[in-house]
Amino acid sequence: MKLIFRMALRNVFRxxxxxxLTGLMMAGGYALFALTLGMSGGTYGSIIDMFTRSRTxxxxxxxxxxxxxxxxxxxxxxxxxxxxxxxxxxxVEAWAPRVYAASLAFAGTKTVGAQVMGLDPxxxxxxxxxxxxxxxxxxxxxxxxxGVVISARLASALAIGVGDEFSLIGQGADGSIxxxxxxxxxxxxxxxxxxxxxWCLMHIDKAREFMALGGRAHEIVLVFTDYxxxxxxxxxxxxxxxxxGLDAQPWQVTEKEFYQAMLLDRKGGDITNLIIMAIVxxxxxNTVLMAVLERTREYGVLKAMGTRPFSIFGLIMxxxxxxxxxxxxxxxLAGAGLNHWLSVSGIPIPEPISYGGVKFTHMLSAVTVxxxxxxxxxxxxxxxxVGIFPAIKAARVTPVKxxxxx
Amino acid sequence: xxxxxxxxxxFCAASPLAAAEIRAEVRELLDRVDRLYRSDRSRAAMEMExxxxxxxxxxxxxxWTEGLDKTFIRVKSPARDAGSATLRKGNEMWNYFPKINxxxxxxxxxxxGSWMGSDFTNDDLxxxxxxxxxxxxxxxxxxxxxxALYYIRLKPKKETVSLWGAIELEIRKxxxxxxNERYYDEKGxxxxxxxxxxxxxxxxxxxxRLMRMVPVSKKGHVTTIRYLDAEFDLDLPADTFTLxxxxxxxxx
Numbered sequence: 001m002k003l004i005f006r007m008a009l010r011n012v013f014r015x016x017x018x019x020x021l022t023g024l025m026m027a028g029g030y031a032l033f034a035l036t037l038g039m040s041g042g043t044y045g046s047i048i049d050m051f052t053r054s055r056t057x058x059x060x061x062x063x064x065x066x067x068x069x070x071x072x073x074x075x076x077x078x079x080x081x082x083x084x085x086x087x088x089x090x091x092v093e094a095w096a097p098r099v100y101a102a103s104l105a106f107a108g109t110k111t112v113g114a115q116v117m118g119l120d121p122x123x124x125x126x127x128x129x130x131x132x133x134x135x136x137x138x139x140x141x142x143x144x145x146x147g148v149v150i151s152a153r154l155a156s157a158l159a160i161g162v163g164d165e166f167s168l169i170g171q172g173a174d175g176s177i178x179x180x181x182x183x184x185x186x187x188x189x190x191x192x193x194x195x196x197x198x199w200c201l202m203h204i205d206k207a208r209e210f211m212a213l214g215g216r217a218h219e220i221v222l223v224f225t226d227y228x229x230x231x232x233x234x235x236x237x238x239x240x241x242x243x244x245g246l247d248a249q250p251w252q253v254t255e256k257e258f259y260q261a262m263l264l265d266r267k268g269g270d271i272t273n274l275i276i277m278a279i280v281x282x283x284x285x286n287t288v289l290m291a292v293l294e295r296t297r298e299y300g301v302l303k304a305m306g307t308r309p310f311s312i313f314g315l316i317m318x319x320x321x322x323x324x325x326x327x328x329x330x331x332x333l334a335g336a337g338l339n340h341w342l343s344v345s346g347i348p349i350p351e352p353i354s355y356g357g358v359k360f361t362h363m364l365s366a367v368t369v370x371x372x373x374x375x376x377x378x379x380x381x382x383x384x385x386v387g388i389f390p391a392i393k394a395a396r397v398t399p400v401k402x403x404x405x406x
Numbered sequence: 407x408x409x410x411x412x413x414x415x416x417f418c419a420a421s422p423l424a425a426a427e428i429r430a431e432v433r434e435l436l437d438r439v440d441r442l443y444r445s446d447r448s449r450a451a452m453e454m455e456x457x458x459x460x461x462x463x464x465x466x467x468x469x470w471t472e473g474l475d476k477t478f479i480r481v482k483s484p485a486r487d488a489g490s491a492t493l494r495k496g497n498e499m500w501n502y503f504p505k506i507n508x509x510x511x512x513x514x515x516x517x518x519g520s521w522m523g524s525d526f527t528n529d530d531l532x533x534x535x536x537x538x539x540x541x542x543x544x545x546x547x548x549x550x551x552x553x554a555l556y557y558i559r560l561k562p563k564k565e566t567v568s569l570w571g572a573i574e575l576e577i578r579k580x581x582x583x584x585x586n587e588r589y590y591d592e593k594g595x596x597x598x599x600x601x602x603x604x605x606x607x608x609x610x611x612x613x614x615r616l617m618r619m620v621p622v623s624k625k626g627h628v629t630t631i632r633y634l635d636a637e638f639d640l641d642l643p644a645d646t647f648t649l650x651x652x653x654x655x656x657x658x
Contacts, residue, residue, distance in 0.1 A: 073460040167508055168506075175462075175463045175522075175523040176463070176522075176523070181505070
């Protein structure tokens, strides 16, 4: 066994050029695969960051049942207490309370349904980038006022702009008819905002007064130190809140549709990965096959000297395995270097995409554990798999024929 | 057999005349119920207590009517809703919200919608539909009839747009005051009941001061109207039933 290992090692280094070529093929495949994974991970990462930071946060706390069937009455009754708990968690970078209500908006002769969202501008600034989505006018002021920010859709439906007045009528949580006048302080961008529908954003205390909600909230948006930990952190928050009436869910749950679309897109990406894997495997097969066929005579000699077929099989497999490992190490270095460089500088996009107040100008990569493990598994598995065929061929070689060939 | 034949004969002979008589009697009863809280002109103060699983509140309001087709309601308290007003004239209805100084026309499709979050519909409050004009009524006998009561079953006329497939009415024979109204949907399922109670003299009339509406489908919801006082056949200012009066926030 030890002998086979030593022979394999010697064989790898005996014909340096051949080994280098095979190794390069494998290392190149490794690096290419690592880069693909890094790029897709990085792009998804920035899309997730862009998406969650534009409005939804990494996770949300609601009253139990609110997510399935939102209602004015399903409230977080003591958001202050929840806030104190959240402040005590290291994973929570920022949190912001919100309230929501359906209403009717009036301006002049126009009437249209509008979604009211009450938010805390100071807290929201730390958690999300809603404030940057205003295209004209200003965002909400730090103290409650009649000045509100409306979405581009609502502005066009009511034919109003910055400085104009309009009225809202809705349902108060105490059964009263909520009605009040508001002034447009700002209008959200039509194309670069996470608020597509007819939205009206106002200071949370103004919204609470409007809906007679007291100190209650419908939602607490959470931003974690690492979005990738959203699921774990949301569970952590749930446990820390220790209130069966409250429900903390990561963005994968609160933004199910977005997540499903992403998973679907990722499935498409997996097919690309599979093709890359196949190309790498075919390349490895080709070089290993050539290397074995080239040495048919040599195996004939080994056989003639009494080496058992199984030992020859083992010898070739060990050779391939050693080569694959060494190539992988080189590929890992190259891949990680490339990914790291691209995660910093990125590939510029000719036409920047912008969403939720963030300009998406560079495709960024990411160095993740996945970018090491998956290429390693692929290259080693492919090398061993394609090594089997030439190894069997060599093991079954007839010494006379082999020695006669040339 | 002979008995049955006789019965059948007498039924056939008597029915045309009797039917007409019954119809007249039913119509008279319906008219009484329709006009129970109304007269040519009336003014009333009432309290409306709305109880839901989420909240409960009490509205105090003034109520003016003229005939069967004009109604004006102004809310006096709580403060959040004070000054809100409702006007109904003929086939049209408006709501007014003082805070935004806005008069909103209530579309016909909303007549069966809730008034101010209560279990009374807009239609219940302003009586756009009347029992006598929009329903055909007939006496009926329930399983265990109370001899002191009349039982009337109402079906909407063909041209009536109604939420109800049938309404059952119980009226006391003694003073012809309603005791109970039961509303059924088109499939005959009970949807809501209205109970009348606390009969007392108000503005020279004997009438139930309490109306309690219980929607069957909405658990935990009850709305109670309590008449505080009422005056009938008084003189009302000429502009009572006008849009301008809606916007007059100061109460008279």
